[in-house]
Amino acid sequence: MTEARRTVYFVSDRTGITAETLGHSLLTQFTLDFEQRTIPFVDSEEKANQVVEQIAAAGQRSGLRPIVFSTVVDAHVRRVMQTTDAVLFDFFDTFIAPLEQELHMPSSHVIGRSHGVVDNNMYDVRIDAMNYALSHDDGAVTNHYSRADVILTAVSRSGKTPTCIYLALQYGIYAANYPLTQDDLTRGKLPRKLVEHKRKLYGLTINVDRLQKIRSGRLPNSDYASLRQCSYEVARAEALFKGEGISFVNTTTMSIEEIATKIIHEAKLERRLY
Amino acid sequence: MTEARRTVYFVSDRTGITAETLGHSLLTQFTLDFEQRTIPFVDSEEKANQVVEQIAAAGQRSGLRPIVFSTVVDAHVRRVMQTTDAVLFDFFDTFIAPLEQELHMPSSHVIGRSHGVVDNNMYDVRIDAMNYALSHDDGAVTNHYSRADVILTAVSRSGKTPTCIYLALQYGIYAANYPLTQDDLTRGKLPRKLVEHKRKLYGLTINVDRLQKIRSGRLPNSDYASLRQCSYEVARAEALFKGEGISFVNTTTMSIEEIATKIIHEAKLERRLY
Known part of the structure; x- marks a missing residue:
């Protein structure tokens, strides 16, 4: 029992x-x-x-x-x-x-609408920011980076997508994300399309063993999920961030909420929703 | 001043x-x-x-x-x-x-981790559910509906995507979404691939004027955003839901949180995250 x-x-x-x-x-x-x-x-x-x-x-x-x-x-x-x-x-x-x-006033005693922003303008910002995150996920579209409040960059599977979506949903922040490619990592330089938006960049990194575990769950026994490949990518990404002076955060033990609020705080992003 | x-x-x-x-x-x-x-x-x-x-x-x-x-x-x-x-x-x-x-016990006085679920299993469920929502958005992939806890169905721009993502993020619920096509609406019948998952379906509807406004923001002066088209789609979708005995909710004045909790409550979905 x-x-x-x-x-x-x-x-x-x-x-x-x-x-x-x-x-x-x-x-x-x-x-x-x-x-x-x-x-x-x-x-x-x-x-x-x-x-x-x-x-x-x-x-x-x-x-x-x-x-x-x-x-x-x-x-x-x-x-x-x-x-x-x-x-x-x-x-x-x-x-x-x-x-x-x-x-010095009575409360309205009206049932709360604290989640909701039934105000249509607020709703629009929120949904628009979310659509932005979805359509600028994984570097799919890079021609609207000028609209981004922040562009998260990192190797695959380090938490970019959920963080971007959370930033949109909770704060109305326009967050794009750009996955560092093998080519970017080998060259050790930012791709040209990111250079002009460099001040908007924020990096994510992750511990190698955690990354390996996540990637193995997705593509078991692949080169992509190998310890060698994960170590290489993480080391090169961190070197790139340091070399280019891009702030970054290690997401290994952080929740999506923590990553998002950390970035807002450190990058001094203006939120649109309260 | x-x-x-x-x-x-x-x-x-x-x-x-x-x-x-x-x-x-x-x-x-x-x-x-x-x-x-x-x-x-x-x-x-x-x-x-x-x-x-x-x-x-x-x-x-x-x-x-x-x-x-x-x-x-x-x-x-x-x-x-x-x-x-x-x-x-x-x-x-x-x-x-x-x-x-x-x-009858002292509190731990350890800084809260209420958002966070730094527990990796919980984290995995959350991210997995979100990846599921993203890859089963807009009927893109329909061959894994057996994994879905719920399949939201509605006409375009009535709130399916943000609701699915929120269900994943907040509750660890696997939510797919299927946009009703012109063909589905004309036939007034569920597409074959949804019939076998009928008990998982939950419909969304929206007021015509609100739908027109949202669609106009996206594709101004299009047939897609016309009052005639919006009226037609909403009427046909609601008729389909009623005809098939699918529960549905009108999202017009509801926040994403409200839509999500309403569906969990009414469809008695089991959440995986607390």
Whole structure:
């Protein structure tokens, strides 16, 4: 019999993403294994009642009091949520009152639209930046680099594409990427089409063993995935970055979010979305 | 002279994403215009002292007390942050103590890795799901639909691609997408290659005027962007969804996050990332 795990609920009247973000960053502080459940779109007292029952049932099953992170805004729904026997972290309750006091105004109590930017202009920027990242992926199109806020360059499989997409999605930043070719690496020089955009370049590098592992997952036993080839490419890429004075970051132990925010911070990129 | 805006800081020892998420969802409750600044990677007392000075300077410039959302974990850095004259919302302070009490254990006080999943398996799932979304975009490859958790289908420019990418990035869900062709719409039937995966299908639709606007931004004055063509496609697509019993969602006023969470919720998809 496995040990009972405590159930953690993320409850929201919208997507649940804020509740999850909030909760995750707290739970990572404890070396425990939690059973995690997100319940989005809890926007009526009826639904809230069902959620309270569901939480109570989970507590009875495990014998451990559930923990609830709630970002519900509506006062009626929150009142129902507050009837739970679980440990309730009511995000709105905790922070909104002191904010109202400081700002000398009541909050709107309108269900949050913090993810969403339903404002069509913001939406357009976001989608446009994403389309830009997709169409300028892997050096496929290089004739619109003048529109780029940043051009990521690195050897294949070091994290360029996800980082570009994340920069677009989260920050509305136009990020192109250019994979260093065998020819670039051998010559030890930037290709001509990148030279004029040199100040926009940001390099990524990665530890050789990690690169080998990633490439092997894609093309097992290939020359491309060989330790020799990976070592060669990484060494040459780093030498190129240093020689050309291009800032670079080692992505080996970083998440996409960390790589993206690091680049924004270091390259002082202007974000378009908040 | 424009009215002074209050400055809001999001301070973090990591990416700042949790602090921003927290702060944004609270600030949207107030009909005020804020000047927003994120300061990530504040991981030493020295850096914290600089941040405290920077915040004080902003307060003096605007004459309005700044608001600070901090997710700093390190006790020494937090102590410095607490010397600020600004309104400080210390996320860690607020929630960690009650959590420690409930869980009967001290928190690790290790800088958060909530975004990140530096665990390589989790990283692999995420990147693999994203590569899947990219290589199964716009019906380009249809022979691996058996691996898909969900296949989004809709007319061109209704939000399929960003939704698929978001599902991969945030939840590790394998999402393919299939654009309904003129032929599919005219026949009013699913193409043969989708029939066997029918239970994985989820439709997107969009209001005609919004679709026309998006398409016009891409190909102005084209038949593709004409009101007549947009109306025809949307009507036929919705009829197809209804006829085939495919659930669908209207994306017009929804953010990518909302579309993605709606689909997960309604289609009861299993996420791989938390």
